[in-house]
Amino acid sequence: MTDKYRPLKNAFGRFATGIAVAACRDGEGAIAALTVNSFTSVSLEPPLVLWCLENRASSYSAFMAADSYAVSILHAGQKAASQRFAHFLPDGPKEDEFENWVTGAPVLKDRLAGFDCKVAARHEAGDHVILVGEVAKFDSAEGAPLIYYASNYIPGTEKP
Ligand SMILES: Cc1cc2nc3c(=O)[nH]c(=O)nc-3n(C[C@H](O)[C@H](O)[C@H](O)COP(=O)(O)O)c2cc1C
Numbered sequence: 001m002t003d004k005y006r007p008l009k010n011a012f013g014r015f016a017t018g019i020a021v022a023a024c025r026d027g028e029g030a031i032a033a034l035t036v037n038s039f040t041s042v043s044l045e046p047p048l049v050l051w052c053l054e055n056r057a058s059s060y061s062a063f064m065a066a067d068s069y070a071v072s073i074l075h076a077g078q079k080a081a082s083q084r085f086a087h088f089l090p091d092g093p094k095e096d097e098f099e100n101w102v103t104g105a106p107v108l109k110d111r112l113a114g115f116d117c118k119v120a121a122r123h124e125a126g127d128h129v130i131l132v133g134e135v136a137k138f139d140s141a142e143g144a145p146l147i148y149y150a151s152n153y154i155p156g157t158e159k160p
Contacts, residue, residue: 009151016149019074021085022051022131023098023106024059024066031093031106032062035086037148038128039071047135049115052128058087060129068103068118069133072111076144079153081110102136113140 003009023033038052051071053063063069074082083089098106101116108114117133124130147154 013150016147016154018112019078019082019146019148019153020051021072021074021081021108022053022063022069023072023093023108024063024069025104025106026062027065031095031098032059032066033085033093033106034059035082036071039073042132046120047138048120048132049117049135050130050132052125052130055127055129063131064122064129066105066119068105068116068136069131070101070103070105070107070117071115071133072108073113073115074146075110075112075141076146078110078146081108082146082153111141112143112145114138 017037018039020036020039021033022036023031026032034057036051040050042048042050049071053060084091097109099109101107103116103118105116107116115133115135116137117135119131120134121132122129123132
């Protein structure tokens, strides 16, 4: 079946990004997580970030109800994690691969950088919602990032 959005996706995809895992806790305390490349830093004072959540995502209601979320930036060796949290592979989030910092949102232990955020605003935007977060705690490490460009991981040709 042809994807009528393919030309627009091709143009959007010419903007290279990193890849992150956004995660929160649902009403039962279980981890809801997904792979995102829409993460952006927004403000230094106060420290704000954003990412965009698709309205149809299985984790949509968890993120809409949660008052905090964490964003873990993936390093170059985490292609499999990107696949897993995009739900292209069956194994879901495991409690022991995450840690809790300030807000209780789950931060991946294996990461290039982490941001633990209180939800500051939600803005509906077409078929996504923009989730603005105020950073309560963050860290960063040295290393190469996992990069996404034109629907592919860079370097490499494997489709996600
Ligand atoms: C590299 C990559 C980047 C993605 N970026 C986003 C994103 O920014 N926002 C989003 O809602 N979904 C994004 N997705 C899709 C989700 O990770 C996930 O695949 C989608 O929500 C389907 O999962 P579900 O069936 O459990 O809802 C991305 C997927 C990949 C592989």
